[in-house]
Amino acid sequence: MEDLQSWIKNEGVVGKIIDIADRLAYTARDSSAIGNGAFLSNDSRVIYGREIQKIIKKDPSLFDIIMEISVKDNQIVFENSERLKDIMTVRANMHNLVYLNPYLRTREEYF
DSSP: OHHHHHHHTTOHHHHHHHHHHHHHHHHHHHHHHHHTTTTOOSSTTHHHHHHHHHHHHHOTTGGGGGGGEEEETTEEEESOHHHHHHHHHHHHHHIIIIITOHHHHHHHHHO
């Protein structure tokens, strides 16, 4: 039970891997909506959506990076640095387009 509690708190290697998997899962879910054209409008955020669409189109299996993680000397290592860079770019664009979008944040608070 102690191990489970520490993993939930993102402690240790297993906890950190679980945290990475969780972040990848919600980013993959949200970016798939972008890939389908959701959230795109005629305002300044459209550029972020197009960048996300471009990256996902280039590598539809982008979020399979979880299968490319290893542990070396008790440290988590991403074996594919190009995919990691693309995921970080997607996450940064998602913040600008979705997570910090005042309309969507208001809607989320409402529901």
